[in-house]
Amino acid sequence: MPKSFIVDDEYNDSRLDKWFKNKILSLPHSLIEKIIRQNKIKVNKKKTKSSYRLQLGDLIEIYDISKLKPTDNEKKIKYLPKRKEISKYDDYIIEDNENFLVINKPTGIPVQSGTKSFKNMIDILKETKYFQNSKPYIVHRIDKETSGILLIAKNRKYAQLFTSLFRIRKIHKTYLAIVHGKVDASIKTMRDDLVYYENNRKITQKAISNFKVIKSNQAYSFIELNPITGRKHQLRKQLLNIGNPIIGDEKYFLKESKRVKIKNLMLHAYKIKFMINNVKYNFKAKYDKSFEDFLKKIFKNY
Numbered sequence: 412m413p414k415s416f417i418v419d420d421e422y423n424d425s426r427l428d429k430w431f432k433n434k435i436l437s438l439p440h441s442l443i444e445k446i447i448r449q450n451k452i453k454v455n456k457k458k459t460k461s462s463y464r465l466q467l468g469d470l471i472e473i474y475d476i477s478k479l480k481p482t483d484n485e486k487k488i489k490y491l492p493k494r495k496e497i498s499k500y501d502d503y504i505i506e507d508n509e510n511f512l513v514i515n516k517p518t519g520i521p522v523q524s525g526t527k528s529f530k531n532m533i534d535i536l537k538e539t540k541y542f543q544n545s546k547p548y549i550v551h552r553i554d555k556e557t558s559g560i561l562l563i564a565k566n567r568k569y570a571q572l573f574t575s576l577f578r579i580r581k582i583h584k585t586y587l588a589i590v591h592g593k594v595d596a597s598i599k600t601m602r603d604d605l606v607y608y609e610n611n612r613k614i615t616q617k618a619i620s621n622f623k624v625i626k627s628n629q630a631y632s633f634i635e636l637n638p639i640t641g642r643k644h645q646l647r648k649q650l651l652n653i654g655n656p657i658i659g660d661e662k663y664f665l666k667e668s669k670r671v672k673i674k675n676l677m678l679h680a681y682k683i684k685f686m687i688n689n690v691k692y693n694f695k696a697k698y699d700k701s702f703e704d705f706l707k708k709i710f711k712n713y
Contacts, residue, residue, distance in 0.1 A: 413453075413472040413473055413474045414472070414473045415470060415471070415472050416434070416470075416471045416472075416473070417468060417469070417470060417471075418430070418465045418466065418467060418468060418469040418471065419467070420467060421567055422434075422465055423465065423466060423467045423571065424464050424465065424466070424571045424574070424575060425464065425465050425571065426461065426462055426463070426464060426465075427447075427452070427454065427459065427460070427461055427462070427463045427464075427465060427471075428440060428443045428444075428461035428462070430465055430471070431443055431452065435473065435476075436476065436479060438479060440461070442479070443461055444461055446476060446479075447459070447460070447461055450474070451473065451474040451475070451476055452471070452472070452473055452474075453471070453472045453474075454469055454470070454471055454472075455469055455470050456470070456472070489524070489534045489537075490524060490529055490530050490531055490534035490535070491534070491538070492530075492534070492535045492538055496535065497535065497538050497539050500514070500535060500536070500539060503515045503516070503517065504541070505560070505694050505695075505696060506692075506694055507541055509565065510564065510565055510566060510568075510569040511562060511563060511564050511565055511569055511573070512536070512541055512542075512547070512562075512563045512565065513560060513561070513562055513563075513683070513694045514532075514536075514560075514561050514563065515558070515559060515560060515561075515696035515697070516532060516553060516557075516558060516559060516560070516561040516680075517558055517699065518556060518557065518558040518675045518676065518699065518701075519555065519556065519675070520532055520555060521554075521555040522549060522552045522553065522555075522561065523549060523552075532561065533547050533549065533563075536563065542565065545565040545566060546565075547563045547564075547565070548563065548564035548565070548566070548567065548569070548570035549563065550562055550563065550564050550570055550573035550574055550577065551573070551577055551582075551641070553680050554644065554647075554676075554678075556659075556660075556675070556676035556678070557676060557678045557679070557680060558675075558678075558679050558680070558696075558698065558699055558702070559586070559679045559680025559681060559696045559698070560584070560680045560681070560682065560683045560694060560695075560696045561680070562582075562683060572687070576685055577641065580639065580640075581685060581686070582683065582684075582685040583637065583683070583684050583685065584637070584638060584680060584682065584683050585635060585636070585637055585680075585681045585682040585683075586635070586636040586637075586638070586646060586678060586679060586680055586681055587625075587633070587634070587635055587636075587678075587679045587681045587698060587702075588633075588634050588636060588646065588650065588657050588677060588678045588679070589631060589632070589633050589634075589657070589658045589677035589702070589705060589706065589709070590631065590632050590634060590650055590655040590656060590657050590658060590677075591630075591631065591655055591656055591657075591658060591665070591671075592629075592630070592631070592632065592654065592655050593627050593628065593629050593630075593631075593632055594624050594627060594632040594634060594653070594655050595653070596624045596627075598622070598653065599621060599622070599623070600619065600620070600621050600622075601618075601619070601620045601621075601622065601649040601650075601652070601653060602617070602618070602619050603617075603618045603648070603649050603652055604616070604617060604618075605617075605618045605642050605645065605648055605649075607643060616640070616642050617640065618638075618640050618642045618645045618648070618649060619638075619639040619640050620636055620637065620638045620639060620640075620645065620646060620649055621636070621637040621639065622634050622635060622636040622637065623635050626710055628709070628710070630709065631658070631709045631710075632655060633706060633710065635681075644662070644663065646678065647660055647662070647663045647678070648663055650663075651663040651664065651665070657676060657677055657678050658671050658673060658676075658677040658705070659671065659673045659674070659675055659676040659677050660676055660678075673701075673705065674701065675699075675701045675702070677702060677705060679696070679698040679699075679702055680696065681695065681696060681698070682694065682695050682696070
């Protein structure tokens with residue numbers, strides 16, 4: 412007999428694989444996919460996908476998985492920031508309310524820990540006064556090397572709300588970048604089929620970004636970008652594709668071009684706007700001194 416579960420309000424609109432990891436067993440994504448293919452997880456008596464978004468009242472049935480063992484996720488050591496480091500983040504806060512936090516993330520720190528990074532934003536924020544009575548929920552990401560606006564939910568309700576708004580493209584982001592070369596001002600939109608690999612499987616995703624040139628010369632361009640889709644490294648890949656990679660990008664660059672010796676990636680998440688219950692929210696994050704200094708260096712009258 413399968414074990415049966417009814418989806419409650421806490422997991423309404425959550426992915427099936429996320430629900431499984433949180434409520435049943437922490438397993439690698441590939442293994443969850445496998446047991447779904449084996450018909451060991453059903454939703455409303457039907458076979459489904461790991462990406463299926465659960466609805467309130469859905470019936471989930473799980474067949475014999477007793478031989479499976481959880482991964483060692485719980486033994487991961489979290490980053491413990493020092494008191495001085497925690498207080499430093501007060502300077503980065505843009506908005507703090509009972510449901511979400513908006514922070515101007517400094518460059519060089521990832522949103523969460525990974526295989527190549529230990530120090531991260533989420534573990535630091537957990538220790539701050541902003542999350543004394545809650546925990547941070549990641550609703551979107553920006554690269555470690557990218558600075559700027561990061562939106563973090565304080566409860567599951569708003570985490571699900573923001574996730575839904577991102578999915579239906581009702582959260583609008585604006586980036587600023589300094590790139591190599593003079594960008595063709597006639598290009599208003601970049602459309603690409605971006606390729607990446609997951610578990611040795613080739614995946615192609617459409618990527619769309621609008622942009623405009625703010626200032627340029629023969630060597631550099633200062634541009635504003637509005638990504639319509641939200642693909643991994645989207646702006647960095649697309650700008651490389653048109654021959655204008657971002658200054659300081661050590662991953663996406665033209666091998667034959669002259670490299671600029673600079674510490675930081677010149678990409679900044681500048682603005683974010685959205686609407687909740689007919690209330691408009693519009694937040695802006697000033698770029699840091701290294702970004703400003705480089706602008707002044709390449710455009711004397713800026």
